[in-house]
Amino acid sequence: MKKVDNLKILITYFSQTGNTEKVAMSMKETLTGEEVDLISVKDIDPSNLSTYDLIFLGSGVYASRVHNSVVNLIKNTPELPSKFAFFCTHASLEFYQKPFDKINKVLEKKNCTVLGTFDCVGENLGIPEETQIAMLNRLPDDQRKKAEEDRKEIKGHPNAEDLENAKSFAKAILNKL
Ligand SMILES: Cc1cc2nc3c(=O)[nH]c(=O)nc-3n(C[C@H](O)[C@H](O)[C@H](O)COP(=O)(O)O)c2cc1C
Incomplete structure (x- = not known):
């Protein structure tokens, strides 16, 4: 993994039944050596977001969308970091949905970059x-x-293989910085 000094990373997520939280925890587990905060979106202080170099933003998929609390966090926070990565869990076996559409639009306007998206199946x-x-x-x-x-x-799901894939994703994102 490419080492970037003093990287401050936030992993924040909404998880109604725990699947997305498992993915978030796996990602934190693998990002050893970085300064990583893992915080549920409901406990986030929006005024702190701009202090991070990178945010991993996650949610379960509900009615083809990420949860509103995740969308609102991004919509209502004026100062955002420039780098994001998304992760989600969904019950459909095909990832045909575009759950991050609304967030992508907000981030585009603010010239933020989305470095990648991870998804896996999560039992309903x-x-x-x-x-x-x-x-x-x-x-x-x-x-x-x-x-x-x-x-x-x-x-x-998410099973052990999904969680390993989530770890590989998180490492690959760091390599893109
Ligand atoms: C109310 C509700 C709506 C859902 N809608 C969808 C959906 O539109 N598409 C999908 O693939 N999965 C859907 N799911 C399944 C969840 O996305 C999936 O189980 C996910 O892993 C839940 O994540 P969580 O445990 O972090 O809350 C829905 C689940 C619930 C409870």
């Missing part, structure tokens, strides 16, 4: 098992079969 722990099964049972046969297979596949 926000909907009780019985509700998920009831929803599946309402689907037509062919769709239900596919949805049941998908559900099996997302179980246990």
